[in-house]
Amino acid sequence: MQNALFSLKCEGQDSPVGIDTGTPILAWKVIQKGYPGRQKNFRILLSDQKENLSSLKNMLWDYKADVEENHVIYHGQELSSRSVYYWKVILTTDSGKTIESHTASFETGFLSPDCWEAQWINLSKEPLPMHQPEVNAEGEPLPVKFEEITFGPVHQVRKEFSVKKPVTHARLYMTAHGVYLPLLDGERIGQYELTPGHTMYRNQLFYQIYDITGSLTPGSHTIGAYIADGWYRGRMGFDGSNCQQGNELALLLQLELEYEDGTSDKVCSDDSFQVTEGAYIYADMMTGEKYDARLEKKDFFLNGYKNSDFRYAKVMEETYDNLRAQTGNHILVSEVLLPKNWYRLSEEEVMFDFGTCIAGRVRIQVSEEAGQEIRIEHSEVEGPGHSFTKNIITPYREQIETYICKGEPYEIYEPMFNYHGFRYVKISGLTGEINPDNFSAYVLGTEMERTSAFSCSDERVNQLQRNILRSQLSNMISIPTDCPQREKAGWTGDVQIYAATACFNQDAKNFFLHWLEDVRYCQSEDGQIPIIVPFLPGHARAFEGIGSSAGWSEVIIILPWVLYQYYGDPKILADFYDSMEKWVEYVRYTSSTENPEGLQNVTGERAEHLKYIWNTGFHFGDWLTPSVSMNPETGDVDLMQSAIMTMDIVPTFFYAYSCILMEQISHVLNKEERAGYYAKLYQKIKDAFQYEYINDDGTIKSNLQGIQVLALHTGLVEGKAKEKTIQKLVELIHENHDSLDTGFLSTPYLMDVLTEAGYKDLAWKLLYNEQFPSWLYEVKMGATSIWESWQGILPNGQISHVSMAHYAFGCIGDWMYRNILGIRSLAPGYKRILFSPDLHCGLTHAEGSYDSIHGFISCAWEIRKKDIFMTLTVPFNTEAQLSIPDASMESLTLNGKAVSCKDTNSQGIFLDLPAGNYQLTFQRETE
Numbered sequence: 001m002q003n004a005l006f007s008l009k010c011e012g013q014d015s016p017v018g019i020d021t022g023t024p025i026l027a028w029k030v031i032q033k034g035y036p037g038r039q040k041n042f043r044i045l046l047s048d049q050k051e052n053l054s055s056l057k058n059m060l061w062d063y064k065a066d067v068e069e070n071h072v073i074y075h076g077q078e079l080s081s082r083s084v085y086y087w088k089v090i091l092t093t094d095s096g097k098t099i100e101s102h103t104a105s106f107e108t109g110f111l112s113p114d115c116w117e118a119q120w121i122n123l124s125k126e127p128l129p130m131h132q133p134e135v136n137a138e139g140e141p142l143p144v145k146f147e148e149i150t151f152g153p154v155h156q157v158r159k160e161f162s163v164k165k166p167v168t169h170a171r172l173y174m175t176a177h178g179v180y181l182p183l184l185d186g187e188r189i190g191q192y193e194l195t196p197g198h199t200m201y202r203n204q205l206f207y208q209i210y211d212i213t214g215s216l217t218p219g220s221h222t223i224g225a226y227i228a229d230g231w232y233r234g235r236m237g238f239d240g241s242n243c244q245q246g247n248e249l250a251l252l253l254q255l256e257l258e259y260e261d262g263t264s265d266k267v268c269s270d271d272s273f274q275v276t277e278g279a280y281i282y283a284d285m286m287t288g289e290k291y292d293a294r295l296e297k298k299d300f301f302l303n304g305y306k307n308s309d310f311r312y313a314k315v316m317e318e319t320y321d322n323l324r325a326q327t328g329n330h331i332l333v334s335e336v337l338l339p340k341n342w343y344r345l346s347e348e349e350v351m352f353d354f355g356t357c358i359a360g361r362v363r364i365q366v367s368e369e370a371g372q373e374i375r376i377e378h379s380e381v382e383g384p385g386h387s388f389t390k391n392i393i394t395p396y397r398e399q400i401e402t403y404i405c406k407g408e409p410y411e412i413y414e415p416m417f418n419y420h421g422f423r424y425v426k427i428s429g430l431t432g433e434i435n436p437d438n439f440s441a442y443v444l445g446t447e448m449e450r451t452s453a454f455s456c457s458d459e460r461v462n463q464l465q466r467n468i469l470r471s472q473l474s475n476m477i478s479i480p481t482d483c484p485q486r487e488k489a490g491w492t493g494d495v496q497i498y499a500a501t502a503c504f505n506q507d508a509k510n511f512f513l514h515w516l517e518d519v520r521y522c523q524s525e526d527g528q529i530p531i532i533v534p535f536l537p538g539h540a541r542a543f544e545g546i547g548s549s550a551g552w553s554e555v556i557i558i559l560p561w562v563l564y565q566y567y568g569d570p571k572i573l574a575d576f577y578d579s580m581e582k583w584v585e586y587v588r589y590t591s592s593t594e595n596p597e598g599l600q601n602v603t604g605e606r607a608e609h610l611k612y613i614w615n616t617g618f619h620f621g622d623w624l625t626p627s628v629s630m631n632p633e634t635g636d637v638d639l640m641q642s643a644i645m646t647m648d649i650v651p652t653f654f655y656a657y658s659c660i661l662m663e664q665i666s667h668v669l670n671k672e673e674r675a676g677y678y679a680k681l682y683q684k685i686k687d688a689f690q691y692e693y694i695n696d697d698g699t700i701k702s703n704l705q706g707i708q709v710l711a712l713h714t715g716l717v718e719g720k721a722k723e724k725t726i727q728k729l730v731e732l733i734h735e736n737h738d739s740l741d742t743g744f745l746s747t748p749y750l751m752d753v754l755t756e757a758g759y760k761d762l763a764w765k766l767l768y769n770e771q772f773p774s775w776l777y778e779v780k781m782g783a784t785s786i787w788e789s790w791q792g793i794l795p796n797g798q799i800s801h802v803s804m805a806h807y808a809f810g811c812i813g814d815w816m817y818r819n820i821l822g823i824r825s826l827a828p829g830y831k832r833i834l835f836s837p838d839l840h841c842g843l844t845h846a847e848g849s850y851d852s853i854h855g856f857i858s859c860a861w862e863i864r865k866k867d868i869f870m871t872l873t874v875p876f877n878t879e880a881q882l883s884i885p886d887a888s889m890e891s892l893t894l895n896g897k898a899v900s901c902k903d904t905n906s907q908g909i910f911l912d913l914p915a916g917n918y919q920l921t922f923q924r925e926t927e
Contacts, residue, residue: 005030005031005032005035006028006029006030006031006089006101006102007028007029007031008026008027008028008087008088008089008101008102008104009026009027009028009104010024010025010026010027010087010104010106011024011025011106011327011328011510012025012027012328012507012509012510013106013327013328013510014104015104015105015106016106016107016327016328017106017107017109017171017209017211017327018107018108018109018171018173018209018325018326018327019106019107019108019109019325019327020108020109020110020111020324020325021111022074022078022079022108022111023073023074023075024073024074024106025071025072025073025074026044026046026071026072026073026074026087026089027070027071027072027853028042028070028071028089028101029070029853029854029855029875029876029877030091030099030855030875030876030877031855031856032876033855033856033858033873033875033917034856034873034874034875034876034915034916034917035855035875035876035915036095036876036914036915036916037093037094037095037097037876037877037914037915038068038093038094038876038877038878038879038914038915039068039070039091039092039093039094039876039877040066040068040091040092040093040094041064041065041066041067041091041092042064042065042067042069042070042072042089042090042091042092043062043063043064043089043090043091044061044062044063044064044072044087044088044089045059045061045062045087045088045089045090046059046060046061046062046074046076046085046086046087047059047060047085047086047087048060048083048084048085048086049086050086050103050105052086053086053087053088053103059076060076060077060079060085061074061075061076061077061087062076063075063076068831068877070853070854070877071569071853079108079111080108080111081108081109081110081111081112081115082107082108082109082110082115082171082256083107083108084105084106084107085105085106085107085108086103086104086105087103087104087105087106088100088101088102088103088104089101109173109207109209109325109327110173110323110325113320113321113323116252116254116320116323117254117266117268118173118252118253118254118268118269118270119252119268119269119270119271119315119316120250120251120252120269120315120316120317120318121157121250121251121252121269121270121271121273121313121314121315121316122248122249122250122313122314122315122316123155123157123227123248123249123250123251123275123313124152124155124247124248124249125311127247127248128152128229128233128242128243128247128248129150129247130241130242130243130247131150131241131242131243132239132241132538132541133239133240133241133395133396135239135541135542139238139239139541139542139543139544140238140239140394140542141239141240141394141395141396142395143395144395144396146287146398146400149235149287149396151229151235151242151281151282151283151284151287152229152233152242152249152282153277153280153281153282154226154227154228154229154277154278154280154281154282154283154417155226155227155228155249155275155276155277156224156225156226156227156275156276156277156278156297156300156301157224157225157227157251157273157274157275157313158222158223158224158273158274158300158301158305158310159222159223159224159253159267159269159272159273159274160220160221160222160303160304160305161220161221161222161223161255161267162219162220162221163216163217163218163219163220163221163257163265164218164259164265165218165259165260165261165263166217166218166259166260167213167216167217167218167257167258167259167260168213168258168259168260169213169257169258170211170212170213170215170216170255170256170257170258171209171210171211171212171255171256172189172209172210172212172223172253172254172255172256173207173208173209173253173254173255173256174195174207174208174210174225174251174252174253174254175195175196175205175206175207175208175251175252175323176195176196176225176227176232176249176250176251176252177201177232177233177245177246177248177249177250177251178227178228178229178230178232178233178249178250179194179195179196179227179228179229179230179231179232179285179417180195180196180225180226180227180228180251181195181225181226181416181417182210182223182224182225183222183223183224183225183226183301184212184215184216184221184222184223184224185215185221185222185301185302185303186222186298186299186301186302187215189210189212189215190208190210191332191333192208192330192331192332193330193331193332193333193416193444194230194331194417194418194419194444194477194478195208195326195330195331196208196326197231197326197331197478197479198230198231198478198479198488198490198534199478199479199514199518199534200245200518200521200522200533200534200535201232201245201246201322202245202322203322203517203518203521204322204324204514204517204518204521205322205323205324206323206324206325206326207252207323207324207325207326208326208330209325209326209327212255216257220303220304221303222301222302222303222305223253223255223267224300224301225251225253226280226416226417227249227250227251228249228280228283228416228417229242229249229282229283229284229285229417230285230417231244231245231285231478231534232244232245232246232249233245233246233247233248233249234284234285234286235284235285235286235287235396236285236286236488236536236538237536237537237538237539237541237542238487238489238532238538238539238541238542238543239396239538239541239542240286240394240395240396240397240538241536241537241538241541244536244537244538245534245536250316250318251269251273251313252269252318252323253267253268253269254266254267254268254269255267255268269313270313270315271312271313271314271315272312272313273312273313274305274310274311274312274313275310275311275312275313276297276300276309276310276311278295278296278297278300279291279292279293279294279295279296279297280417281295283415283416283417283418284418285417285418285419285488286396286397286399286418286488287396287397287398287399287400288398288399288400288401288402288415288418288420289401289402289415289416289417289418290401290402290403290404291401291402291403291404291413291415292404293403293404293405293406293411293413294370294371294404294406294407296406297309328447328510329446329447329448329510329511329514330446330447331444331445331446331447331477331478332444332445332446332447333360333442333443333444334443334444334445334473335358335442335443336440336441336442336443337354337355337356337358337440337441337443338354338436338437338439338440338441339352339353339354339355339436339439339440339441340353340354340355341353341355341386342434342436342439343386344434345387345388345426348428348429348430348431349388349426349427349428349430350426350427350430350434351382351386351387351388351424351425351426351427352424352425352427352436352439353382353423353424354422354423354424354425354441355423355784356423356470356784356785357380357421357422357423357470357471357474357784357785357804357805358421358422358423358441358443358470358474359419359420359421359443359444359445359473359474359475359477359484359805360419360420360422360441360442360443360444361401361414361415361416361418361419361420361441361442361444362376362378362401362414362415362425362427362439362440362441362442363412363413363414363439363440363441363442364376364403364412364413364414364427364438364439365410365411365412365438365439366403366405366410366411366413366430366432366438367408367409367410367411367432368405368407368411368429368430368431368432369405369407370405370406370407371404371405371407372404372405372407372429372431373402373403373404373405373429374402374403374404374405374413374427374428374429374430375400375401375402375403375427375428375429376400376401376402376403376425376426376427377390377398377399377400377425377426377427377428378399378400378420378421378422378424378425378485379391379392379399379422379423379424379425379426380392380421380422380423380424380485380785380803380804380805381423381424381793381799381804382423382424383799384797388424388426389799391792391799391800391801391802391803391804392421392485392486392801392803393801394486397485397486399420399421399422399485401413401415414442419444419477419484420484420485421474421483421484421485421486421803421804421805422441422485423784423804425439425441427439443473444477445473445474445476445477446476446477446478446511448476448506448507448508448511449506449507449851450505450506451504451505451506451507451850451851451852452504452505452506452817452848452849452850452851453847453848453849453858454816454817454820454821454846454847454848455846455847455848456820456843456845456846456847457843457844457845457846458768458842458843460768460770460776460779460780461767461768461776461816461820461843463779464775464776464778464779464812464816465813465816466784467778467779467783467784467785467786467810468501468505468786468807468810468812468813469505470784470785470805471785471786471805471806471807471810472498472501472502472505472506472807472810474785474805474807475805475806475807476502476506476508476511479515479518479533479534480494480495480498480502480511480512480515482494482788482803482806482808483788483803483805483806484805485803485805486803489532489539490515490518490532490533490534491531491532491552492519492529492530492531492532492533492552492553492555493531493549493551493552493555493620493623493744493745493808494744494806494807494808495512495515495555495559496551496552496554496555496558496559496562497744497745497747497748497808497811498748498807498808498810498811499512499558499559499562499563500562500565500566500811500814501807501810501811501812501813501814501817502807503562503563503566503567504566504813504814504817504850505813507851509563509566509567509569512559512563513563513572515533516556516559516560516576518533518534519533519555519556519559519579520556520576520579522534522535523556523579523582523583524547526586527582527583527584527585527586527587528547528548528553528583528586529548529552529553529554529555529556529579529583530547530548530553531543531546531548531549531552531553531620545618546618548586548617549618549619549620550614550619550620550621550647550650550651550653550654550655551619551620551621551622551623551650551651551654551744551745552620553583554583554654554657554658556576556579556580556583557580557583557584557658557661557662557665558657558661560572560573560575560576560580560665561573561661561664561665564665564668564828565825565828565829566825566828566829566830566852566853567828567829567853568827568828568829568830568831568853569829570668570669570828573665573668573669574669577665577669577671580658580662580665581662581674583658584655584658584659584662584678587614587651587655587658588655588681590614590616590617591611591612591613591614591615591616591655592611592612594616594617595610595615595616596615596616596648599615605691606691606692609687609688609691609692610688610692611688612652612655612681612684612685612687612688612689613652613685613688613689613692614651614652614654614655615648615649615651615652617651618643618647619643619647619650619651620642620643620647620744621642621643621644621645621646621647621650621743621745622642622646622650622704622706622707622710622742622743622744622745622746623639623642623643623743623744623745624639624642624743624744624788624789624790625642625645625646625704625705625706625741625742625743626740626741626742626743626773626790626791627704627736627741628641628642628645628646628704628743629641629642629743629789630789630790630791632772632773632791632794632795633794634798637789637791637800637802642743645704646702646704646706646707646743649693649701649702649707650707650710650745652685652688652689652693652716653710653711653713653714653716653745654745655685656682656685656686656689656714656715656716657713657714659678659679659681659682659685660678660682660714660715662674662675662678663675663678663679663682666678685716686715686716689711689716690716690717690721694717694721697724698719698720698721698723698724698725699721699724699725699728700717700721700724700725700728703728703732704732704741705729705732705733705736705740705741705742705746705750706741706742706743706745706746706747706750707746708725708726708728708729708732709729709742709746709749709750709753710745710746710749711725712725712726712729712749712753712757713746713749713752713753726757726759729753729754729757730754730759730762733762733766737771738762738765738766738769738771739766739769739771739772739773739774740766740769740773740774741773744808744809747808747809747811747812748811748814750763750766751763751766751767751812751815751819752815754766755815755819760819760838760840761840763815763819764838764841764842767812767816768842772790772791772794772795773790773791774790775809775812777790778790778792781793781795783804785804785805786805786806786807786808786809786810787802787803787804787805787806787809788802788803788804788805788806788808789802790809792804817848817850819837819838819841820837820838820841820843820846820848821837821846821847821848821859822834822835822836822837822838822859822861823835823848823849823850823857823858823859824836826881829852829853829854830850830852830853830854830857830878831854831877831878832878832879832880832881833857833874833878833879833880833881834880834881834883835859835872835880835881835882835883835913836882836883836884837859837861837884839861839863839868839884839886839887839924840886844862844863845860845861845862845863846859846860846861847859847860847861848860849873852875852878854875854876854877854878855875855876855877855878856873856875857873857874857875858871858872858873859871859872859873866923866924867921867922867923868884868887868920868921868922868923868924869919869920869921870918870919870920870921870922871917871918871919871920872913872917872918872920873916873917873918874913874914874915874916874917874918875915876915877915878915879912879913879914879915880912880913880914881910881911881912881913882909882910882911882913882920883908883909883910884908884909884922884924885907885908885909886908886924886925887908887909887922887923887924887925888909888922888923888924888925889907889908889909889922891921891922891923892909892920892921892922893920893921893922894911894918894919894920895918895919895920896919899911907925908925909922
């Protein structure tokens with residue numbers, strides 16, 4: 001038996017603590033790069049004692065299967081709550097080798113709500129008054145003075161307890177209504193940030209598990225926490241409303257101790273917990289935080305606190321059924337940045353430039369007089385002459401921290417209950433000498449494994465990739481968001497556009513699945529999927545009457561499909577299939593029963609076709625189409641113009657695309673009758689589209705690039721009409737000086753449509769274009785992230801009031817990885833791989849990798865005059881193909897040996913490659 005380097009994961013995590021399912025998914029892969037062979041069968045051994053795995057005695061599960069699958073759902077003996085289990089996998093390869101993994105573990109949390117003995121406790125003196133800001137006709141909040149905004153205070157809560165004997169095992173289970181920071185004896189517990197995160201709390205509220213065994217010695221201790229408004233009752237929502245999910249802060253805490261002698265003890269939240277307020281005057285997720293250091297009560301969290309300035313918590317009735325264990329995807333500090341530059345703006349004002357747009361917070365160290373007010377303001381851009389300017393000017397989005405000094409040397413302040421989107425920070429109130437090392441930026445992000453690497457010979461494209469990744473990291477904080485400053489909202493359209501790129505860059509399976517649970521929860525009874533999830537009262541108020549939108553709501557179909565393609569798990573499709581069908585039925589019913597004004601009384605053939613045209617209700621359409629929505633000279637943006645001009649035609653594209661995907665999904669799930677249903681429905685939509693939107697000459701009744709792209713992507717044009725549509729798209733691009741003019745919904749498909757139509761050279765021209773609008777225009781203008789709108793900064797330097805960190809248009813990454821690196825998936829989960837880089841892409845070298853569920857995949861190539869040098873890695877238990885159609889097979893060497901041309905096509909290189917590492921050299925037929 002041989003050993004190999006393995007990755008073993010339970011519920012997608014390495015040795016998780018606190019899983020709350022009795023049927024966890026156990027997954028494995030050989031991480032030794034290019035390990036040869038395929039899996040013939042596997043054997044799983046699982047026990048509650050590690051030594052049992054060697055003796056093969058007292059197994060809770062000993063399972064064998066003659067399949068190549070690399071994951072399985074546990075179905076052995078029943079698991080118990082709060083227990084540790086050990087497991088490993090033994091594989092037999094197709095060559096007869098047996099390879100054995102190391103031993104991994106997982107620990108269960110609460111497998112039943114009955115495990116909770118703690119009580120929910122209300123910490124608030126009284127409910128925070130709900131406030132709905134005044135809005136204009138567009139639902140946007142009207143200007144308000146910062147000083148007039150009301151907030152709730154941050155609460156401090158504590159409980160003294162006694163540890164009676166030496167402790168061998170201690171777990172703290174904790175969550176809150178609000179965001180909390182846990183402390184033991186005045187010291188922070190763990191490194192998780194902004195717990196418990198952003199969800200639809202009534203649907204799923206995550207509790208965190210902390211191992212504090214090493215911190216508990218016999219004697220007295222104090223457990224405690226700060227609790228702030230967070231996403232629960234802070235000023236979330238599009239209009240700045242507060243109390244979005246509740247108006248009182250609450251805590252749930254259960255500390256379980258096991259002693260050396262086998263006895264145990266518990267500390268549970270109840271009405272004996274003490275509550276007060278201290279130095280945090282307020283802490284709002286969007287607006288900012290105010291901290292008066294003169295009011296600190298840090299000894300409140302220490303043993304023997306004698307003051308009487310506290311009240312007792314109130315026990316409250318609250319459900320435990322919505323609680324879910326969080327075993328991964330925590331928010332963490334991922335990076336610490338020092339200023340790249342700094343500029344003195346006035347005698348007491350300094351601006352720091354941290355070099356890149358991030359999501360996070362700023363830590364300062366100051367020495368000022370007591371009462372001196374330090375004000376920290378954040379922005380993503382700078383003004384002329386290194387001046388400070390704000391690109392986000394929406395009320396209730398000020399991004400301002402205020403710190404009032406206590407008069408001690410070397411005071412350190414770091415906000416703990418929010419995050420901001422910024423690159424530049426203006427700090428006011430500094431009277432002494434400036435040491436830039438005393439100011440740092442803490443980058444926040446959700447804990448997800450990085451799975452990609454990418455670089456090439458064009459530094460502009462490398463910067464584009466860095467911008468894509470930075471925007472992704474800044475907008476994957478608890479949920480997928482549109483931006484880290486103005487809204488922090490889970491816009492469904494942004495997610496479905498960008499999901500494929502996201503999954504290449506990071507292991508995002510569990511992250512997206514948790515969010516999809518809230519998407520399903522927010523689905524209305526008639527099947528509509530909202531445009532934002534979590535869908536809060538403030539969103540409903542701002543977008544009154546908009547229950548869904550084409551291209552946004554299809555996230556319930558598109559995202560599970562993308563996750564299946566990357567992670568190969570059909571259970572994802574099965575879990576959300578009913579919601580998918582419910583959505584398509586809503587669209588079908590709406591299309592068949594509603595027509596816009598002027599078409600209600602249509603009869604005959606057109607009336608029959610109109611039943612399959614989705615042309616009613618409001619839709620965002622091909623949002624932010626440059627020529628429609630923005631003025632490149634003034635920077636003015638009329639967001640609604642794209643919607644107005646495209647909402648009559650775009651919905652039918654996504655109705656058709658939903659049917660295309662539903663047919664494929666139904667086949668995967670062996671629902672053949674439903675697959676046939678969606679195939680027929682698609683054909684009717686296609687016939688109707690051609691009747692309603694195709695002119696007699698075969699052209700589409702639209703002159704926008706994006707409409708041509710969507711028609712081609714969804715296959716609604718064929719024959720003459722398809723040729724005309726391709727021709728029209730190319731003409732429109734040339735007329736626009738070889739620049740794109742596509743919006744949110746069409747940009748993800750633009751490059752593939754051109755490539756498949758035989759215009760790959762034009763696609764490359766679009767990628768390398770530095771004119772406005774283009775990806776490299778942003779790079780040329782100094783972007784360090786992906787902008788919300790193509791005209792974030794105009795050629796004359798004028799700044800637009802848009803977000804500079806939106807990942808949506810970063811969807812180009814997916815095309816780059818497939819066409820520059822040439823790494824493509826031929827089967828779900830990259831079980832079969834195609835290497836087919838475009839060696840005529842204008843680059844001289846490129847290299848990158850994707851760490852798939854089966855293992856590490858890589859491709860690197862370099863052009864040296866006529867010769868091509870390439871290295872490939874194919875992971876264990878997969879197979880690959882290499883396709884270079886315009887290369888010379890006669891010139892090919894593989895791992896240093898010439899490859900015979902017998903029975904091969906000498907007009908190109910087409911090879912089947914089993915798992916392994918490969919070095920190739922060859923020549924192209926054409927230069």
